[in-house]
Amino acid sequence: MHLYENQQIKIYNSLSGEKEVFQPITKGYVGMYVCGPTVYSNVHLGNVRTFMSFDMIFRYLKHLGYKVRYVRNITDAGHLENDADLGEDKITKKARVEEIEPMEVVQRYTVDFHNVLQTLNCLPPSIEPTATGHIIEQIELIQTILDNGFAYVVNGSVYFDVHKYNESNEYGILSKRKLEDLIHNTRTLDGQSDKKNPQDFALWKKAEPTHIMRWPSPWSDGFPGWHLECTAMSTKYLGEFFDIHGGGMDLKFPHHECEIAQNQAAKGKTPVKYWMHANMLELNGARMSKSTGNYVNPAELFSGENDIMSKGFTPGVIRFFMMQASYRSVLDLTDDGLLAAEKGFNRLMEALGNLENLNTSGSSSFSVSDWKQKCYDAMNDDFNTPILIAHLFEAVKYINQVNDNKATITSEDLEILKSTLNIFIFDVLGLVDNKASDSNTEKLNAALELLIELRKEARINKDFALSDKIRDELAEAGITLKDGREGTTYSLK
Template structure:
């Protein structure tokens, strides 16, 4: 199936949409930088991982064999993404007076639980930094042997200036080394580095540092940037197709990954760099210090002071899919409320599609509509256009139901299959009417009230009829009267 599709991907390396050509026909290697497991997963990170989950789903749907690697950072990530300070996991462990690996376990479990709630597919491989110390030490040794790193007092640093003599440090972020030098403050006692722009490949552990490993240079721990180079190339090869992550990782993390691979292997590791954009909250950056923040659990439970109510995971996912992964997305209560209505309208149309009457003609070009669904996704995974196209089908289904449009049996099967594929398999949405606990009982109770209202109307007791309708509406249940009878939706 993929042979019939020309996918275009916006490549952050070139700043252009490019026709996607895998290194090996029919096979795709994709690496996405995973979480540093020292706290509950941030909602902005959820959006990034959700974007690549959608991409993973679509590529698999097209028939590609995708090896999707998403790592767990469980060591080596220092405060403020710097080469000095305390390891984020060690710091959290010290504050809570428990072992660092207890922190790792707690927040890895939380990470998986949150992603399960949003219906993520698991990656093909989920390696950890601590599980690949040997590979990282070997990579450092190669970089030193190639003349692009140096050891000082047990720590090893990447020589950015030496590297830039024959390569381009800044090729991804479009930053120039000269500008970085100009904007860099004094070293403030960091005398181990030859230049402020150099970054750590291995850090000698201080006596109080708990997470440490033996190496040829010292007992210490690897640099944060190194782990992704080691793990991505181990499982995907020295060159692979797609590397993804959040926009905030473009520099320095991804820039350093390119430099490390180029220094060790003599080649750039990735053909297509993809970056998901930021998630804002009510028009401003999320920040714990200002109180402008909300985590996934608070959003789904409604236990917060920012949103008016709780939102189902698929509603949140639908909201996020209504924006391009490359666009800044503003999370607001109004936006979620609108998405909730749209989500249930789509679910309702899919439910109706199972009970439509067919005839000998179709008043809707189903094959053209199906192609436009694929065209949207082939154009850099344009989920906003895809969703707009799905709503065209939703409108058509309602027209068939009302008798103002018609469809053949063959076209109906294509319509239903395509709706199911893109709504559930590609966008990863779930029909909450099927999955929410207690829904069957709710449906039964509402049906009883609908029948009581019907009897009241037959008996011309319109006061009771209106009372049932209005009181259901007050608790978020809307009744709709049509030719087929009365149906309801939940808001």
């Protein structure tokens, strides 16, 4: 029997605006598509939060026993500046600036993307298709939309006819925008005269003579529209109707709205049962922006080589910080927030270490089975990681009480506690204790061992003032020394 048969998940569906009971299209199987990065620069920390959120969702679904096909694409062509139908391709622009081939840009930043996500302990998706690897599928999809009367060709470019589509469908069903409002708020821009209406969007663009990335098509040598790429890749690997489509909140309109319209126009059906959107990451209460200097990239966050944070933070601490907020909430990245997360993360890891030394007795003063179900209840409520973490700290408190002989636990409950904590901390939240691999840790260990040895010598020489000074000043710095039969150990608070 699989766990999912006893655990009922509710997912907030952006399409309905409500939490809905999750019922996959095929029992025991989940198809999930998440819009991946456009690989023209180092991966943005806000995007990292989105991918980390869906990694957590992927992990939990797998833990419950679902067979999950997780598809996350790489956009390596067709994404123009300002997410528009005009301007330069973001990758081509980078290639021109750096005087290298576009595919060198793609390779460099795809490697960076994978390295950052691996460092943050994100599992790889089941399939990672690229836009350039699916040009044939995109051309076929465009032809179907044309045949069905929802697109038109002008000067070698193909545009989706939003107004024609809206006669029999609802453009704006996901973002809750009305076409009439969009018409009212749209300025007629120079260079958009090829379109019947400003709201129409490109399915295929004829390449200018200077445009490097181009492919032959029935209409022109050109390249696909950004919105079309995800429709082609998601339906190729997950079918015309699949369970979950995820991405950042900023993609809801127009990108995801256009995906719905394209699928409806081509296949006559909506493509997705549950639309999920992760919210934005701010930095010190404001939008992250390179132009204003309010910006930090993942590598700078790890190393501490930036002007915003007081120090570097391990990937485990950063992931823990991200998981302290619901994926649907705006999260403000601050130095104080990361420092607090570091303390909480260390408390969690210390409690896990103490589990091995707990003494068991004939009774438990804490209902471990009830606590375990609370952990599942939190995750079943739209993957509510902050509530889950609150429950994990209930267990930390209990572990510390047992460790201090202020509470009791049976051997059976201890095993349940161990396995449940390991499941939710490592398997579901994907946390990892990076301290062992942190180069600064070895230096810290060496310095503390020296201080512990000096304190030991001071006590032998009956220099208790120096002994107490070392202990007290380390305590003020958040380092507690513990004297035991096996010698003196320390813990970070």
